[in-house]
Amino acid sequence: MATHRKARTAILSTPGPRAAVGITTAALATVTLLSESASATPASPKPKQPSISTVKKQVDSLNQQAEAATQRFDQAQEQTDQQNTKVNKLLTQVAQKTQKLNDSRRVLGEFAAAQYRSGGDLTTSRYLLSNNPQDLADEVHLTDVMGKREQAAVESYRTQQAAVTQQRIEAAKSLATLTTKQGELKSAKQDVQTKLGAAQKLLNGLNAQEKKRLAELQAKQEAEAKAKAKKLAEQEQAKQAAAAKTAAKGADAPVVASNSSAAEQAIAFARNQIGKPYVWGATGPDSYDCSGLTQAAYKAAGIDLPRTTYDQVNVGTRVSEADLQPGDLIFFYSDVSHVGLYIGDGEMIHAPHTGTVVKIAPITEMPFYGAVRP
Numbered sequence: 001m002a003t004h005r006k007a008r009t010a011i012l013s014t015p016g017p018r019a020a021v022g023i024t025t026a027a028l029a030t031v032t033l034l035s036e037s038a039s040a041t042p043a044s045p046k047p048k049q050p051s052i053s054t055v056k057k058q059v060d061s062l063n064q065q066a067e068a069a070t071q072r073f074d075q076a077q078e079q080t081d082q083q084n085t086k087v088n089k090l091l092t093q094v095a096q097k098t099q100k101l102n103d104s105r106r107v108l109g110e111f112a113a114a115q116y117r118s119g120g121d122l123t124t125s126r127y128l129l130s131n132n133p134q135d136l137a138d139e140v141h142l143t144d145v146m147g148k149r150e151q152a153a154v155e156s157y158r159t160q161q162a163a164v165t166q167q168r169i170e171a172a173k174s175l176a177t178l179t180t181k182q183g184e185l186k187s188a189k190q191d192v193q194t195k196l197g198a199a200q201k202l203l204n205g206l207n208a209q210e211k212k213r214l215a216e217l218q219a220k221q222e223a224e225a226k227a228k229a230k231k232l233a234e235q236e237q238a239k240q241a242a243a244a245k246t247a248a249k250g251a252d253a254p255v256v257a258s259n260s261s262a263a264e265q266a267i268a269f270a271r272n273q274i275g276k277p278y279v280w281g282a283t284g285p286d287s288y289d290c291s292g293l294t295q296a297a298y299k300a301a302g303i304d305l306p307r308t309t310y311d312q313v314n315v316g317t318r319v320s321e322a323d324l325q326p327g328d329l330i331f332f333y334s335d336v337s338h339v340g341l342y343i344g345d346g347e348m349i350h351a352p353h354t355g356t357v358v359k360i361a362p363i364t365e366m367p368f369y370g371a372v373r374p
Helices: 002-013 017-039 052-118 124-129 133-204 208-248 260-272 290-300
Strands: 317-319 329-332 338-344 347-350 359-362 368-373
Touching: 052 133, 052 208, 052 290, 208 359, 260 290, 260 338, 260 347, 290 338, 290 347
Parallel strands: none
Antiparallel strands: 317 368, 329 338, 329 368, 338 347, 347 359
């Protein structure tokens, strides 16, 4: 009886097929969850967004790099245009010399044909056997004259042939140089577009609130720059007053002379361009880049400036920041990649960068490099 009871208890305590399946499924699910938990990679934290000040620094840096690339583009464009003009001139010269060479070749052909028709032989035997020795003598004299002309024609042909060959060699070299300059132009253009695209991408990534904060930061920095410019203006006025006082006493004021008429005309022109858009590579009249504006301003005053900041900085007389006068060209950054036209009181007219217009701004907005008086 006890044996039957133990057997019944064992049967009742043993899970049936369905219970066994349920236990197994639960166990597998538990194992799977544990396995997934063990193997799952912890979620990486969301990257921290850069601060607005950092974004502004990055955008400003990219704009400045784009401006430097623009000057390289302007330089490559100028060199390409010059080389293209040289190539066209050489090709025209080659065509002209080739025409002259063909004319000389035709003259030689006529000489050769005439010699063939006459037999080309005026020997003593022909003279003795001739029925009219006098006519033959005249013919010999004429042939001698023609021979000298033929010899001159041959020499002319050889000279022209050598000149054409040399001209063609120069044209080929010039074409190769042009191809190189065109490659540099394309590379500089791509560099500008890359920098501007990166700056725009940063700006596009800002939401409305961040853009507002960026504008506020920009306004704050502009106000600080204007405050610095005001101090420069006060120093400038004090210096002018001191110079006038010195001059009144009869002493020479230590001031570098300026072409006030040209400076006034350049400034007047620049003022008329205020509000026109900055476009890299542009020289007016509807848009400008920085050096395009200063070049156009002084051209209006009758002074020809080079195209790029790299060359404009070497024109005229170098002056210090403390000795600035209206009309001076002011250059910024260590790579001399930006230029503005000084108008006095610590301010300048300049074409800043893509997305802006020609405007008046304090010269303290950017790091000063140097200034020249054209």
